[in-house]
Amino acid sequence: xxxxxxxxxxxxxxxxxxxxxxxxxxxxxxxxxxxxxxxxxxxxxxxxxxxxxxxxxxxxxxxxxxxxxxxxxxxxxxxxxxxxxxxxxxxxxxxxxxxxxxxxxxxxxxxxxxxxxxxxxxxxxxxxxxxxxxxxxxxxxxxxxxxxxxxxxxxxxxxxxxxxxxxxxxxxxxxxxxxxxxxxxxxxxxxxxxxxxxxxxxxxxxxxxxxxxxxxxxxxxxxxxxxxxxxxxxxxxxxxxxxxxxxxxxxxxxxxxxxxxxxxxxxxxxxxxxxxxxxxxxxxxxxxxxxxxxxxxxxxxxxxxxxxxxxxxxxxxxxxxxxxxxxxxxxxxxxxxxxxxxxxxxxxxxxxxx
Ligand code: NAD
Ligand code: IPM
Ligand code: MN
Numbered sequence: 020x021x022x023x024x025x026x027x028x029x030x031x032x033x034x035x036x037x038x039x040x041x042x043x044x045x046x047x048x049x050x051x052x053x054x055x056x057x058x059x060x061x062x063x064x065x066x067x068x069x070x071x072x073x074x075x076x077x078x079x080x081x082x083x084x085x086x087x088x089x090x091x092x093x094x095x096x097x098x099x100x101x102x103x104x105x106x107x108x109x110x111x112x113x114x115x116x117x118x119x120x121x122x123x124x125x126x127x128x129x130x131x132x133x134x135x136x137x138x139x140x141x142x143x144x145x146x147x148x149x150x151x152x153x154x155x156x157x158x159x160x161x162x163x164x165x166x167x168x169x170x171x172x173x174x175x176x177x178x179x180x181x182x183x184x185x186x187x188x189x190x191x192x193x194x195x196x197x198x199x200x201x202x203x204x205x206x207x208x209x210x211x212x213x214x215x216x217x218x219x220x221x222x223x224x225x226x227x228x229x230x231x232x233x234x235x236x237x238x239x240x241x242x243x244x245x246x247x248x249x250x251x252x253x254x255x256x257x258x259x260x261x262x263x264x265x266x267x268x269x270x271x272x273x274x275x276x277x278x279x280x281x282x283x284x285x286x287x288x289x290x291x292x293x294x295x296x297x298x299x300x301x302x303x304x305x306x307x308x309x310x311x312x313x314x315x316x317x318x319x320x321x322x323x324x325x326x327x328x329x330x331x332x333x334x335x336x337x338x339x340x341x342x343x344x345x346x347x348x349x350x351x352x353x354x355x356x357x358x359x360x361x362x363x364x365x366x367x368x369x370x371x372x373x
Contacts, residue, residue, distance in 0.1 A: 020326055022054045023082035025075065025111075028061040028104055029299025030309035030362075031088025037311035037366025038086060038318045041335060044370045045322070048331045055082075059111065060090025060104030060299075070107025076114060079292075084325040085115070086318065087294040092301050104299075113153050117284035117292055118184065119191040120152040120263065121320070124250075124270040124280060129343050133275035133352040136247060141273050147199060148256045148270060149192040150263025152284055154184045155214075157260050178214045180259065185221040187287065192257035193229040202254035204235045206242045206262055218259065239266070246270055267296050276351040278310025281317035283324050291325045293317040307361035310349040312339055315369055334373060341372035 024039060026032035042052055057075040058066045066072065070090070079085050090104035100106060124146045131138035159177030167173045189205075196203040205222045207215035219236055226234045237245070239262045245252060246266065250273050258266060271277040280296040295313030303309055316339060323332035347368040348357040360368065 021082040023078045023085045024056045025059040025087045027088040027090040029304040034311040034314040035088040038314040085292040089299040091299040116286040118153045120150040121283045122148040122267040130275035151188040155260035189225040196255040200254035206258040283320040293321040338372035342368040
């Protein structure tokens with residue numbers, strides 16, 4: 020099992036190192052991983068003048084799965100856009116055709132107090148956000164900054180989805196719903212946007228193949244509100260790239276911290292890239308305080324979705340739960356009466372629990 024490890028920038032290398040430790044430890048299940056590291060994002064730009072160096076893409080293409088930390092940093096924010104770290108991430112998603120991004124928001128009951136919502140609102144929370152990842156405003160053409168007829172600059176982006184793009188991610192959503200609570204809510208803004216109007220039509224058409232799934236539709240503004248009012252009404256949320264980006268950061272806070280949310284980005288063959296949903300967190304980088312659990316849980320998703328090792332995936336998730344119930348907490352999920360530990364110590368606690 021070949022894994023390309025792309026630590027990236029900021030806290031990326033710190034959290035990735037802990038996930039790699041867990042991967043090494045889980046080899047006791049009889050699994051054998053070949054791991055190779057390469058730079059991406061700002062690290063790619065520094066090493067090769069490109070946020071997605073050719074050698075990195077080659078390694079990712081040759082691997083069965085990719086483990087990614089995070090990209091981005093203040094020092095890169097003034098570079099021309101194609102050279103910015105975020106473009107490296109967007110390009111690798113596009114190159115590997117990773118159109119389905121799964122972002123599970125699950126509350127570990129011991130963390131109910133760490134959530135910014137009342138414990139009774141979040142207790143038992145288990146949502147799967149299925150975010151389309153290779154279309155929408157992120158990739159639509161044309162885009163740019165131009166001078167208009169009044170001599171004023173204007174910025175423009177194109178929100179765009181083709182039927183086939185919606186159809187394939189809708190299938191992913193329905194298939195996941197079939198394995199869960201058989202309930203899916205498609206989130207868009209069909210009252211205003213044509214992109215969303217088409218999205219809804221295609222989802223309704225695909226729904227005919229999944230009569231057992233109870234399908235609903237919701238406008239994104241209401242969905243953002245419902246997520247903090249009564250999040251447990253949701254099972255699977257299916258949505259586009261930009262709405263999914265925003266809603267998943269919001270959902271992460273229901274679970275206590277953005278440092279808890281893993282993700283899997285899949286193509287049609289379940290080749291996958293696995294990364295926490297958070298960014299490079301430059302404000303806390305290099306201090307050994309970042310929460311590595313989102314990245315460790317991403318490794319569990321890798322074992323589940325790419326390598327079909329459900330038991331090992333469950334074992335990692337149980338080890339995370341065990342570390343939490345033993346009281347280990349990084350600063351972002353710390354509450355009084357628990358044990359505050361650093362990134363490395365949290366990784367070690369998970370490995371020990373394994
Ligand atoms: P961010 O997710 O990096 O950080 C947001 C806040 O959450 C910060 O206060 C940070 O300290 C905290 N945080 C994030 N991860 C944490 C963790 N594991 N443990 C504890 N606290 C954590 O988002 P941002 O500040 O908007 O962006 C910073 C940089 O990251 C930017 O360059 C952005 O483009 C990039 N970014 C990259 C990714 C990615 O690589 N997938 C995702 C989001 C943002
Ligand atoms: C994420 C990030 C990325 C996105 C950025 C860094 C390109 O916010 O993975 O959620 O918007 O998809
Ligand atoms: Mn994001």
